Amino acid sequence: MAGIAATGAAEIARRPGRGTLRAALVRWVFIALSLGFLAAVLLAPLAAVFATALGQGIGAYLDSFRDPDTGAAIRLTLLTAAIVVPLNTIFGICAAWAIAKFEFRGKAFLITLIDLPFAVSPIISGLVYVLLFGAQGWFGIWLQEQNIEVIFALPGIVLATLFVTFPYVARELIPLMEQLGNDEEEAAITLGASGLMTFVRITLPKVRWGLIYGVILCNARAMGEFGAVSVVSGHIRGLTTTMPLHIEILYNEYAFVGAFAVASLLTLLAVVTLIVKSVIEWQASRATGH
Amino acid sequence: MSSFRQPSVLPGFGLTLGFATFFLSAIVLLPLAALVLKTASMSWADFVAVVLSPRALASYRLSFGASLVAALINTVFGFIVAWTLVRYEFPGRKVLDAMIDMPFALPTAVSGIALTAVFAQNGWIGQYLEPWGIKVAYTWLGVTVALTLIGLPFVVRSVQPSLLEVQRDLEDAAETLGATPLYIFRRIIFPTVLPALASGFTLAFARAIGEYGSVIFIAGNLPMKTEITPLLIVIKLEEFDYNGAAALGFVMLAMSFVMLLSINLVQAWGRRQIVAARR
Numbered sequence: 001m002a003g004i005a006a007t008g009a010a011e012i013a014r015r016p017g018r019g020t021l022r023a024a025l026v027r028w029v030f031i032a033l034s035l036g037f038l039a040a041v042l043l044a045p046l047a048a049v050f051a052t053a054l055g056q057g058i059g060a061y062l063d064s065f066r067d068p069d070t071g072a073a074i075r076l077t078l079l080t081a082a083i084v085v086p087l088n089t090i091f092g093i094c095a096a097w098a099i100a101k102f103e104f105r106g107k108a109f110l111i112t113l114i115d116l117p118f119a120v121s122p123i124i125s126g127l128v129y130v131l132l133f134g135a136q137g138w139f140g141i142w143l144q145e146q147n148i149e150v151i152f153a154l155p156g157i158v159l160a161t162l163f164v165t166f167p168y169v170a171r172e173l174i175p176l177m178e179q180l181g182n183d184e185e186e187a188a189i190t191l192g193a194s195g196l197m198t199f200v201r202i203t204l205p206k207v208r209w210g211l212i213y214g215v216i217l218c219n220a221r222a223m224g225e226f227g228a229v230s231v232v233s234g235h236i237r238g239l240t241t242t243m244p245l246h247i248e249i250l251y252n253e254y255a256f257v258g259a260f261a262v263a264s265l266l267t268l269l270a271v272v273t274l275i276v277k278s279v280i281e282w283q284a285s286r287a288t289g290h
Numbered sequence: 291m292s293s294f295r296q297p298s299v300l301p302g303f304g305l306t307l308g309f310a311t312f313f314l315s316a317i318v319l320l321p322l323a324a325l326v327l328k329t330a331s332m333s334w335a336d337f338v339a340v341v342l343s344p345r346a347l348a349s350y351r352l353s354f355g356a357s358l359v360a361a362l363i364n365t366v367f368g369f370i371v372a373w374t375l376v377r378y379e380f381p382g383r384k385v386l387d388a389m390i391d392m393p394f395a396l397p398t399a400v401s402g403i404a405l406t407a408v409f410a411q412n413g414w415i416g417q418y419l420e421p422w423g424i425k426v427a428y429t430w431l432g433v434t435v436a437l438t439l440i441g442l443p444f445v446v447r448s449v450q451p452s453l454l455e456v457q458r459d460l461e462d463a464a465e466t467l468g469a470t471p472l473y474i475f476r477r478i479i480f481p482t483v484l485p486a487l488a489s490g491f492t493l494a495f496a497r498a499i500g501e502y503g504s505v506i507f508i509a510g511n512l513p514m515k516t517e518i519t520p521l522l523i524v525i526k527l528e529e530f531d532y533n534g535a536a537a538l539g540f541v542m543l544a545m546s547f548v549m550l551l552s553i554n555l556v557q558a559w560g561r562r563q564i565v566a567a568r569r
Contacts, residue, residue, distance in 0.1 A: 224397025
């Protein structure tokens with residue numbers, strides 16, 4: 001018996017792929033290649049943002065936020081996100097309720113259409129609104145007569161941002177709600193709860209992490225969108241430039257500290273977004289016990 | 291109507307579907323239809339003159355070529371990174387794993403100016419490539435680097451779950467029976483992750499074709515040389531050439547639909563592979 005146990009232990013120690021020189025070599029080559037690749041295309045650019053922003057000292061960094069145009073850009077970005085994110089959240093919840101809770105014809109097609117903005121270039125997302133509301137667009141002359149500005153103004157920026165961030169909330173909620181099923185909601189309705197009460201008391205607590213995740217991703221994209229907004233904004237300094245567009249203006253004027261200072265704020269937003277995402281995933285894995 | 295949806299005790303179907311469909315139509319579908327109609331109002335000769343002009347053709351070549359190279363780089367390194375994150379334990383693994391999603395969260399304008407700073411002639415990496423005669427910033431290589439960053443998460447995030455599916459017992463058994471590591475990779479690991487690699491490649495490629503923000507800073511934007519198709523649309527708009535912009539936009543939209551179709555086909559094929567493997 002003892003002999004068999006001893007060979008067993010020796011077997012495990014010599015188990016293929018464990019602790020051999022070749023396995024260790026492969027392991028270090030893979031780790032080195034991964035770190036090298038990620039350092040070149042991901043970590044170095046991130047570090048460069050802060051290194052350039054702080055390159056002339058913390059004083060110059062902070063001074064760059066005193067520029068009134070920078071302040072205006074930050075305010076416009078916050079305002080745009082404050083309009084876009086709630087609208088797309090309401091849309092996402094409605095779409096997820098209809099799609100995940102009911103069986104109807106054309107459901108798969110509807111999901112494809114909701115995902116469409118992810119497949120389309122951001123430039124197209126801006127272009128379509130210029131074709132509709134621009135000076136030579138379909139409604140251009142009518143809008144001019146009514147004295148309504150859409151393109152080169154806030155409404156255009158909001159529309160383009162709505163377009164590019166359209167799927168984020170819906171696409172997080174739909175699979176989650178489908179997976180959770182209808183049993184508890186059906187029980188609540190049968191027992192006499194109203195539809196709204198069922199949603200707030202039963203569905204919302206179950207999907208809240210997915211919802212928060214969708215909302216922060218939507219927010220990060222809404223604040224950071226460049227291409228689509230660039231097409232509709234007109235780049236009027238201090239008036240229609242969001243933070244990403246202001247970065248472009250400063251960069252093209254060789255005001256590198258200012259450009260990278262604004263960029264550092266958006267980078268911090270991205271870092272916070274990823275931290276929140278990690279916390280949510282950690283919460284979710286704890287809840288399911290994995 | 292009764293056959294349109296299956297009966298359910300849950301309320302709110304009409305309201306939620308109605309609002310979702312209305313919002314979808316107003317924000318996404320009607321504006322896209324406007325682009326198609328605008329293009330349809332052009333004469334065939336005008337359309338062809340725009341979309342097959344030498345400058346447009348050069349921009350397709352760059353957009354397609356650089357996207358293809360970037361997606362291939364991502365497929366190779368995406369696999370290596372995913373493998374490292376799934377199979378090995380090392381300090382900082384979790385932080386690195388979380389950072390893979392950075393290109394999703396980072397605004398494209400930020401990655402654009404940051405990559406330019408790093409790969410310019412006097413940049414952290416650019417200065418070491420310069421003596422070798424390799425110029426990255428303001429060449430097609432720069433475009434490729436930017437598109438690689440943008441597509442990176444797609445491959446890694448596709449491959450990671452499929453690597454967890456690979457049966458370690460099978461690998462161990464194969465090695466015990468004398469299989470070389472290369473043989474094990476070719477016969478056990480590669481077939482399992484191939485659908486995920488293909489799906490990640492297509493997603494990264496599709497995303498790269500439409501990318502604008504991160505490219506224009508590093509590209510240099512020379513007509514016929516380093517001008518991507520989305521930039522050409524912006525230039526047409528700045529010249530108030532709405533027809534030209536719409537025509538090029540239509541071509542890109544058509545490409546997006548082809549890509550969307552390929553993604554669905556690739557993923558359907560991948561699901562069939564997995565089902566077949568489980569039998």
